[in-house]
Amino acid sequence: MVMDEHSNVTLLKEIAELLNEETDMKRMLDGAVWKLLNGSNFESAWIFFINEKGKHQLVTHANLPPALQRNDCRHLQKGGCWCVKRYHDGDLEKASNIIACQRIENSIAANALDHGGITHHATVPLQSGEEKFGLLNIAAPDTVRFSKDELALLESVAFQIGSAIKRIGLTKQEQEMALVKERNRLARDLHDSVNQLLFSVTLTARGGIEMSEEENVQGTFRDIQHLTQEALNEMRALIWQLRPKGLESGLLEAIQAYGEMLGLTLELKVTGVIQLPSRTEETLFRIAQEALNNIRKHSGVSEAQLFLTVTSSDVLMVIKDEGRGFIVDERLQLPSIGVQSMWDRAKAEGGTVDWSSEIGRGTEILVRIPY
Template sequence: MHSKELSNIELLKEIAELLNEETEMEQMLQGALRKLLEGTIFETGWIFFIGEKGKQELIAHENLPNTLEQNNCRHLQKGGCWCVSRFRNGELKKASNIIECQRIENANKTKEVIEEEITHHATVPLQSGQERFGLLNVATANTVRFEDGELALLESVAFQIGSAIKRILLTKQEQQVALVQERNRLARDLHDSVNQLLFSVTLTARGGIEMTEQPEVKGTFKEIQYLTQEALTEMRALIWQLRPRGLETGIIEGLKGYGDILGLTLNIQVKGVINLPAKIEETLFRIAQEALNNIRKHSGVLKAEIYVTVTSTDVLLVVKDEGCGFHMKDLRMLPSIGLQSMKDRANSVSGTVDWVTEANKGTEILVRLPY
């Protein structure tokens, strides 16, 4: 544990070194927060990320009092407060003392005897240039107000953290670009080699059917033609997943294009305006793709209905078919239908996937993703 008398220059140096070394966002923020508390009079702290729509996320916290930490930091996770409101309104420009904090007040009400308790805190925006990411809050027991020098130090640390956040976000964007480029390369390779080879086998099988009069040989060639055509459809769908055409004009056009590849007739209905973050749109698109794959492979029908509803907080997707359906116990025995993949994709963005299905009564997949 470092001394609380660690000089400001030494502290800023240690925090800068940590920020430069870390590559994972939450681990970086947690480490920086810990070093800040170890080297200053600040005793506890927490960091909110605040999205473009004003939605807050508790991304890191350190040494919280029991009142704030109880029930999975309920008082920090939910509700509103002055500092977040001022941040959303663009009124919070520098480190400031918060005279009244609704979150702390509500948390302290849950405790009958308050001794050495947090009652006030300081806040500072985390930003890089004009790009804002969230808030760093710090507090100390029995401290109503921090001095100007302490707030100036807080601003210096916030500047460092904001720059590090921007660096990690840029790195992730570069990784995403590299991933897209690799997908495109793989899609080209598959199209130029395997896809063309399968197409050639299909033509060869068709020629074999016409060249022989023997029923058994004809049947063999027809089976080869059928299986190759199925493999060709699968390959085209895979290539399309790697490099979807039409997604750049929106998820609905993308799904229509994918439905065409699979030979499905889709009835798509939309409520609300689709203006989703890129990660949410891609997650929704990939889940819908998996659902359409299931319909083609397992339902016995070539028609599906898709309903997309966009609210102020969530996007809802329903993919419905009137095929053979399943008993729920059978779903757990059919890994090929990718149910776990859909759940994993939804969970990665704090969403959910549910199924309503019954033998001979079709299947309905329900997806909810917050954004």
């Protein structure tokens, strides 16, 4: 294929403008690959993100032939291949032609008439400085090898995308840090104001009980003390949710401390070594918080069990109680706002939440999150 230098400069400028304007990772990647295809001789493209353990994730694709699109891009999603292995081994430093692609070969073997003439592809790592994020792959019908000019264009686009991924990642980190600071400020304000006022009311109510000799008045003060103590417990739980204490000491310690604060006895069972990313730990902690809140409010019991199983690719957390349970209405997508919150948190990390419950036999929440 012959590449036009002027058109390449125009294409790189258009891609750079898109990458500089976009703040959403998915839209940025989708827009970049489509601009690359529309302004070049390449006809198909896909991007893998690859983590430190070499596990790849298909994050975007454009104009794939039916054989590669079939079953939610199964041949791209599953299994191994040479380019990902070379990337993980550190042997892939620049744009390269891939002579044999196991993923494409498997798709052709399964759907021989639907591969659209695509039998090979070129690949280039996405990186910013020394930090690597994954691979950009491109292909064209009846093309075994791409020219030096085409590979040079691919490298230039990959450099731009890698820089944009880094920028969006840093922006997201800054936003998360700002959110943490705001949570901490709210937690401090609640502790220093509302929390202290509620504590003062409980002391006042206790004094009223001791000072009065009339049973009716004492009963009123007891009600005030009880209601204020409940409100104080709710406030402390809210402060925990805004600023989890003890998470820096470990996930299990934080969950157990939160359970104790709610008045729950929590039995813990762990399988595997807990070495999780901080984001995964906070997600599990937030989900556990919601589950323990539900146990305290609705189960009628003060004991629960938590099972944590950590594998090389994901973490499984199960929280069980033997309380009242509830009836799951199959017509409803989710039974409560609390469960919806757990489901949303897990989904944001690519995970799942399932639950089972039966009247008089308790409830079980099962959480699975990849990392």
